[in-house]
Amino acid sequence: MVTRMVIPVGEYILFKQIIDSEKGGVILPDSSQQTNGFKVVDVGDAVTRIKKGDFIAFKPSLPIAIKNEGVEKDLFLIKEGDVIARLQEL
Numbered sequence: 001m002v003t004r005m006v007i008p009v010g011e012y013i014l015f016k017q018i019i020d021s022e023k024g025g026v027i028l029p030d031s032s033q034q035t036n037g038f039k040v041v042d043v044g045d046a047v048t049r050i051k052k053g054d055f056i057a058f059k060p061s062l063p064i065a066i067k068n069e070g071v072e073k074d075l076f077l078i079k080e081g082d083v084i085a086r087l088q089e090l
Contacts, residue, residue: 006066008044011080014066015040015056038076047080055087 008014015038040054050056063076 008042010044011046012044012077014042014075016075056083057085058082
């Protein structure tokens with residue numbers, strides 16, 4: 001089996017879901033907010049406002065799911081223009 005690295009290009013952002021280890025599930029806001037929190041794994045060369053390690057919220061559009069064998073979590077791609085906020089801990 002060949003393991004492949006996913007490298008975003010252009011204005012795409014590669015991210016993964018945030019898992020709440022205390023509760024054992026995915027962190028999701030209540031349904032009225034229509035956004036999800038995710039951690040950025042890598043960014044394409046045209047991305048200017050988001051960097052690796054940022055936590056983001058995005059428009060309720062459908063990100064592109066990447067099934068990556070050999071990696072414990074699925075990854076997703078979304079365009080920088082669909083990101084509506086960077087999330088910071090207080």
